[in-house]
Amino acid sequence: MRLGDLSYMNPWWEGREDYHVRRWREQKIRWWPSWLERLSLKPFSLNFVLGPRQVGKTTGIKLLIQDLLKDNPPESILYINVEVLPSHRELSDLLREFQGLKEKEGIKTGYIFLDEVTSLEGWWRGVKPLIDAGLLENDVVTVTGSSSLRVRRDIEFFPGRRGEGKTIEVMPLSFPEYVEIMGLRKPELQREKVLKLFNTYLTTGGFPASINGLPMDDLLGAYIGEFVRFGKSLEIAKETLSALIRSTPSATSFRALASMTSGYSYKVIQDYIEFFTELYILGIAYLKQGNHVLYKREKKFFFRDPLLARLFSVWSGAELREDALYEWVVQEHLYRRFGEVYYYRNSYEVDAVAGNLKVEVKAGKAHRRYPKGVRVLEKEDVPFFLLELTHGSASRF
Structure with missing residues (x-):
């Protein structure tokens, strides 16, 4: 899989509005999720966002991307629904290709969103070596997952490698x-x-x-x-x-x-x-x-x-x-x-x-x-x- 194959997940690359953002705009009752304000957007950061299915994690991420596009080029933002990847190797290849695109376009800071990582066993193997090699030092990486224990276990694979990153739980409204x-x-x-x-x-x-x-x-x-x-x-x-x-x-x-x-x-x-x-x-x-x-x-x-x-x-x-x-x-x-x-x-x-x-x-x-x-x-x-x-x-x- 190549980066170009993910254009349907990243419609802003082609100047199109994201599906989740459009659906959010069409809702009668809508709100900007307050948890977005707690995410770190300062490089380097590795954020983890945990919470149940259908609680609005993906929509929140897409709203944040819409906000980031006001001050950043579309090519600086990468969203991957990890559910479509067969293994951590494809994830690593895509992230390295993204680094090459950034360098080609003269982009310093990248914003990487990895959605529903709990669906891919060993997903962290596609990220940790890149952090250790310093390839993501100018990026902000945000990871979401729907299984608290599995993601919290995976967080342990990143001791001292989180930078300014935060861990946030997103729950249905109180x-x-x-x-x-x-x-x-x-x-x-x-x-x-x-x-x-x-x-x-x-x-x-x-x-x-x-x-x-x-x-x-x-x-x-x-x-x-x-x-x-x-x-x-x-x-x-x-x-x-x-x-x-x-x-x-x-x-x-x-x-x-x-x-x-x-x-x-x-x-x-x-x-x-x-x-x-x-x-x-x-x-x-x-x-x-x-x-x-x-x-x-x-x-x-x-x-x-x-x-x-x-x-x-x-x-x-x-x-x-x-x-x-x-x-x-x-x-x-x-x-x-x-x-x-x-x-x-x-x-x-x-x-x-x-x-x-x-x-x-x-x-x-x-x-x-x-x-x-x-x-x-x-x-x-x-x-x-x-x-x-x-x-x-x-x-x-």
Whole structure:
């Protein structure tokens, strides 16, 4: 494969507008992703952008390219969807050819975007030797991936070779970010509008396509494609997710979930759940008592976005409980705010513990008293707690 074969991925070389940018312009509800502001654009930088499928990583990259074209020649920007490459050797050849083009055109700084690298085993072998040889010292390289563990593992292959590069996680919009892009100013003064928006958010989640009312078959298909790509059985995936959803919102164990399947071992169920966490489908809240985290005890599993919960509930055939959905949203927002979330259980149970907060979530009215310091959220309290917890900064329109 030669560089010229990638012109369809790099339409700016021929003065054409990119497909993703055009689709973004056509959306009724659109925003400039704030995470782009955190990327390093100073040579040399090796940036990593992690996040689930369909969250807008590729569109964000294409919007950044559109911005870079204002001050840089089209030939200085290279975008490669790594999924089309058969091996790391082709990637290395393309990057070296790009260096030759830069030299020919008298271009000093290049901007290289490698999208979805987790689809190519050993992709880093096509990049690391070029960094070591100093061939990319005047460039900014940005890498994206949809599997957190695999990309984080690959990052370890670049010790001391990142330059000014950053590692950024891109997630579906939080509820405060969703409120912001919907144009609701001073939400604390507009209770009914906040409640209405929250009900919609519980349906659409924070994915750009679903917010714009597009069918979600593509999103589910993207995840199923990942299951197949990494050699996972769709039957086991369905049974694992079904068991997990049916067990919620209670804490559970891998063994207990395995007992709810048609005979898979707890090791198999554990492997699948860990895989789902890699793909940003699930998060885990471990039991914490005092300063001790009990990793081997029962765990609370939560979906990272309301839409994912709904999609996988339908796909696995398990009924989604409203009280679980509210608890998951709170756990996810606490996780984003503090970088960790736990639960507590003694003579009573607290759904979510993070930072200095202890939060119990009740879809209906709370019927018992909790110790001092435990914040009990009833259904209508949840969206205002989320707004209080995090102040969204999703966009530059």
